Amino acid sequence: xxxxxxxxxxxxxxxxxxxxxxxxxxxxxxxxxxxxxxxxxxxxxxxxxxxxxxxxxxxxxxxxxxxxxxxxxxxxxxxxxxxxxxxxxxxxxxxxxxxxxxxxxxxxxxxxxxxxxxxxxxxxxxxxxxxxxxxxxxxxxxxxxxxxxxxxxxxxxxxxxxxxxxxxxxxxxxxxxxxxxxxxxxxxxxxxxxxxxxxxxxxxxxxxxxxxxxxxxxxxxxxxxxxxxxxxxxxxxxxxxxxxx
Amino acid sequence: xxxxxxxxxxxxxxxxxxxxxxxxxxxxxxxxxxxxxxxxxxxxxxxxxxxxxxxxxxxxxxxxxxxxxxxxxxxxxxxxxxxxxxxxxxxxxxxxxxxxxxxxxxxxxxxxxxxxxxxxxxxxxxxxxxxxxxxxxxxxxxxxxxxxxxxxxxxxxxxxxxxxxxxxxxxxxxxxxxxxxxxxxxxxxxxxxxxxxxxxxxxxxxxxxxxxxxxxxxxxxxxx
Numbered sequence: 001x002x003x004x005x006x007x008x009x010x011x012x013x014x015x016x017x018x019x020x021x022x023x024x025x026x027x028x029x030x031x032x033x034x035x036x037x038x039x040x041x042x043x044x045x046x047x048x049x050x051x052x053x054x055x056x057x058x059x060x061x062x063x064x065x066x067x068x069x070x071x072x073x074x075x076x077x078x079x080x081x082x083x084x085x086x087x088x089x090x091x092x093x094x095x096x097x098x099x100x101x102x103x104x105x106x107x108x109x110x111x112x113x114x115x116x117x118x119x120x121x122x123x124x125x126x127x128x129x130x131x132x133x134x135x136x137x138x139x140x141x142x143x144x145x146x147x148x149x150x151x152x153x154x155x156x157x158x159x160x161x162x163x164x165x166x167x168x169x170x171x172x173x174x175x176x177x178x179x180x181x182x183x184x185x186x187x188x189x190x191x192x193x194x195x196x197x198x199x200x201x202x203x204x205x206x207x208x209x210x211x212x213x214x215x216x217x218x219x220x221x222x223x224x225x226x227x228x229x230x231x232x233x234x235x236x237x238x239x240x241x242x243x244x245x
Numbered sequence: 246x247x248x249x250x251x252x253x254x255x256x257x258x259x260x261x262x263x264x265x266x267x268x269x270x271x272x273x274x275x276x277x278x279x280x281x282x283x284x285x286x287x288x289x290x291x292x293x294x295x296x297x298x299x300x301x302x303x304x305x306x307x308x309x310x311x312x313x314x315x316x317x318x319x320x321x322x323x324x325x326x327x328x329x330x331x332x333x334x335x336x337x338x339x340x341x342x343x344x345x346x347x348x349x350x351x352x353x354x355x356x357x358x359x360x361x362x363x364x365x366x367x368x369x370x371x372x373x374x375x376x377x378x379x380x381x382x383x384x385x386x387x388x389x390x391x392x393x394x395x396x397x398x399x400x401x402x403x404x405x406x407x408x409x410x411x412x413x414x415x416x417x418x419x420x421x422x423x424x425x426x427x428x429x430x431x432x433x434x435x436x437x438x439x440x441x442x443x444x445x446x447x448x449x450x451x452x453x454x455x456x457x458x459x460x461x462x463x464x465x466x467x468x469x
Contacts, residue, residue, distance in 0.1 A: 019410075049260030097444060232280070
């Protein structure tokens with residue numbers, strides 16, 4: 001690779017070129033003719049990525065009408081999840097998280113199916129920093145989080161599904177189920193879980209504790225210090241068109 | 246020289262729609278361009294990459310700027326970038342001090358980004374289009390840590406989502422390698438990220454946990 005610091009140096013290698021094609025949103029809603037509901041789903045997913053002082057308020061406002069119709073929304077969102085291309089990891093994740101946010105007991109079985117679905121073989125075998133299996137596991141741990149929320153709200157079926165997946169092949173999914181059930185389950189659930197882990201020789205999962213970041217060992221970043229004289233402060237955070245978010 | 250194409254959804258959860266509305270200001274463009282390694286690398290951000298259309302979040306440069314905005318402003322008290330504060334504060338400083346040149350390429354799909362030594366970091370299509378906005382900040386911190394002198398020093402553990410026994414893991418959390426920096430940044434973003442949503446914070450938590458579970462040869466024994 002040619003080292004290049006000056007933009008007017010003749011450049012023999014030639015840079016890459018990119019053509020980006022734009023679509024309005026990633027969803028098809030092939031199974032839903034309710035255009036109003038479909039638009040609400042698109043808006044809620046879009047608002048997940050909000051930025052600015054009012055981002056959370058606006059996201060919650062986008063969720064509210066969906067929660068009022070949670071029963072039918074669960075079906076539409078899950079159908080859309082199943083229709084997504086496998087490699088649309090972020091979009092699939094956003095639909096799973098939306099299922100979780102609905103906090104509707106009707107989401108238990110869709111979330112269970114998401115976790116149960118076989119994880120496809122790794123597509124980025126030569127990479128160490130990108131992994132399709134990791135993306136798939138993240139989608140499933142987010143589904144677990146949805147079950148944990150329902151368990152916390154007393155949905156027994158959610159607790160049963162958490163117990164079932166406490167023996168999942170993937171560590172992160174087992175760990176999330178174990179932590180979630182220990183935190184939100186009833187005494188009988190915890191007893192059954194401990195027995196399961198003992199039987200499987202997987203009691204080590206109980207020792208992985210959720211802690212506050214302030215209790216975790218921190219990184220020591222200061223290899224050297226830039227003199228305040230040469231340090232340039234960033235502009236204020238709110239110069240842009242924040243009012244539009 | 247390679248030519249690549251990508252289909253970009255205008256509305257999804259990546260955060261680009263909203264961060265994009267904020268970064269379209271000359272003060273930010275100037276700051277990011279001159280602070281995070283873009284300067285002197287115009288040729289790598291031209292030809293469809295967005296140099297002449299730097300507010301258009303369908304294109305890579307604006308999406309990189311979005312990541313830079315998250316990196317710079319996600320701490321409530323972002324002006325404090327002291328190394329005695331949280332990585333949410335000083336992550337931007339660490340990137341600034343370790344990445345001299347940031348260049349975009351199509352890539353071959355086998356990496357999101359690569360630290361090439363000498364302060365040069367390459368970012369590939371996945372950086373712009375598969376990572377959400379905070380995830381791009383995490384990637385810059387990860388690669389900056391490599392530039393700061395910490396290569397991966399272990400193989401991924403048995404059962405790791407990144408591939409059992411493959412090289413590219415860090416031995417322990419205390420090694421303070423690139424995985425630890427990235428996970429710790431995501432952890433702080435989840436716990437204290439400002440000007441964002443609970444959804445992006447939860448996504449940071451989920452990714453951070455998967456990294457903690459799978460990218461260290463010895464599990465740290467905690468989770469987010």
